[in-house]
Amino acid sequence: MTALIYDVVVVGAGIVGAACAEECARQGMRVAIIDRDVIGGGATAAGMGHIVVMDDSEAQFALTRYSQQLWQQLRPELPPDVEYEPCGTIWVAADEEEMAEVRRKEKYYGQRGVPTEVLDPQTLEHLEPNLRKGMAGGLLVPEDVVLYPPCAARFLIERAQAAGAELHVGCAVSQIGKGLVRLAVGTEFSAAVIVNAGGAWASALTPGLSVKKRKGHLAITDRYPGFVRHQLVELGYLKSAHSTSADSVAFNVQPRRTGQILVGSSRQFGAEHGEVDTANLARMLQRAQEYMPKLAELSTIRVWTGFRAATPHKLPLIGPCPGDPTLFLATGHEGLGITTSLATARLLVDQIAGRNPAIPVGPYLPSRVPAEHAYA
Amino acid sequence: MPETITVTVNGTSIAVPPGATVAVAIALAGAACRKSVSGEARGPLCGMGICFECRAVIDGRLHCRSCQIICQSGMEVRTDE
């Protein structure tokens, strides 16, 4: 069978694959994007769609901040259905210990040029009256944003297509590597570069990758405009995101432009099926209700699950895959796929095209993570 | 058994026969139940509680399916928010 020949074939049309395809196509490369289902059908569809700076590590901060700024630059071109809302994040402190963490974050972000504001309990209550009384305060990060990811992914794909990229959806991939992407139906794509942007399925495409599925639950309410105004996250969120073995939940709610309230977050390892886990869901919602008691009465209309792509060192893999000069990875973004998609695309193309990256790529190189790295 | 039940719809008193639903009271008030996402006036469609087009605010609670709720004396119904 004659193979179709491309400069880059991106496997995975989620937000990361879409961003990579758009960046490659804009650089004049001949691009094909392949996905076994619909645009943004994986974690992109399931997740909370936030653009948030994180300070878990210098490398995580650098990537999230760089990417957040790229989103800001892209903002004027985003269509309305992407629902880009600069509502900001409030990290909520339940006690004095967490307030100490607030002050640490304020200093950290201040040193790096990220505007923040420490909120005392009165200001917090004024900004978010539906939070439980007795909070110690919080940290407002006004440049954080929420958006609607499936439409953002579609927008990026459309830009890629406008620059000549081909989209092949509904095409299951059976094998990738050594310059070849083979579909389950037999069609072959020949590429100088293959990008594995398979998210939670990246390890199925490239055996031996240290990317594992991390299941999460979400719930969404009917429309209650004004009930919550900012993305709200408990400071314990990082403890939840940190744990590499235990199931955990953390308070995290997000207002949608529709007025609906999106409630997360939960993390479970080892779950292969996407069915709703009633007990895990209940714990997540209970945590949310502890922070916002008035959630109790709200009409909840849908619940769903999704799989994040998790790595043991809590950073994504962006760069060449060891052992195959044609294969690049752009995966393992865990809960930060939306945030870091644009920077991922830039850093990936920097490496493909030999450009100078805006931030050091070292921490994200796949070669830095041994295969089958044990999860601590 | 009273002859009629009185509720208010958007501040106006409306009398309904006992057993009538809030959707009926809203109709008698000449109001639509809700505004859709794009601003269209909407009223009941299915009459059996599954379409959610008849939602109104009853005694301060949002998203009540008015076709499934029997009028109680003194209920305050709002459709104008």
Next chain:
Amino acid sequence: MSSLTRTQFDVLVVGGGPAGLAAAARAAECGLQVGLVDDNPALGGQIWRGQAGNTASEAAHWYARLQAAGAGVLCGTRVFHQPEPGILLAEGPDAALELNYKKLILATGARERFLPFPGWTLPNVMGAGGLQALVKSGLPIAGKRVVVAGSGPLLLAVAAYLRQHGAEILLICEQASWSSLAGFGFALLRQPEKVRQGFSLRKQLSGIPFAPSSWPVSARGQAAIEEVVISQTGKTKTIACDYLACGFHLVPNSELAVLLGCRVQDELVQVDDYQQTSIPGIFCAGEPTGIGGLELSLVEGQIAGLAAAGRETAAGPLFAEREKLRRFARVLDRTFTLRAELRGLPLPETIVCRCEDATCSQLAQHTSWRSAKLQTRCGMGPCQARICGPAAGFLFGWAQDSIRPPIFPTRFENLITSSPEVEHGAITGGRG
């Protein structure tokens, strides 16, 4: 934290229409502890809505049997989840309920199929059953001008009912053709009860124009409908009216069966001779097993109730009646198949998903339900695609997604299960 009321039943019946009433009464008469739950404020489902006061009715007969047999009744109660086999979670008027059961009978009935056309979202454009339900709930209809349209025998029953209550029925538009309907007529002749009903209906509807091969093209008006444009055997005419009662036959409410993992084919729950689904101990009776009308629902409900009570031999004598009525149901199906022209009714700007106001042209850009859903949010609203799903299925040929809990919107706190307050068998008989 919300409290949970725990109840325990030998047989739990979901749905208080004819099938559920018959099933619950029969099972309770066998001496079992039976619970019947229904979403509506009172029992009767759709066809027997508001029949409580009519002591001579068939509905009243079944209510009396139910009460005499001591079955427990929970109205205003919506099932939203099954956390594990043997338990259903429901939202009642005051609390969340944990319904423990040994055997389960699903009698969840059917809903109208709505097809979009320009102006269908105007106030006072309702389903045929929808308008009837509103009138039964107290809406005054005397002196109002009504056009009844769509498809199915429900249109005639609704027209007769509304006329009885003083409405002026201007026209009944049935999309099926005369030849389809003639076939239906012949099938009716084999069912004496149906013939009798048919003659009675004819009398009640005498003088009302009935137009086959007809359908609404658009509804027009400002604050509510003022006129409807009808296509009648190729010609259009405009009729001024106060209400348009429009529904295109029925679709089964099989969501709970799907959630439980019962085998469903072509939207119909598959059952054996004793109305048992593919899951032992879970039965299904009435419309979700095939749209077949009142008598079939009553027969299937009784078979399910007896079988759930372990009295299969008592159910046997009902098989012949069921088979006869199922033949009628198959004819119903063929007669009221939707014609292809109806796919052309919506304009590009016509709303298809009413919860999210997603239009026909927005949906038409997609090649799958999943893609359309993610990009336009159609099907993601509180109706959980009960209205737009069948419409999109007809317009675009899309199959629906898998079902997830909650299968009905519920209060946030109800999804948090907490220590239950045990209330063993505390729900007692009565109409609820």
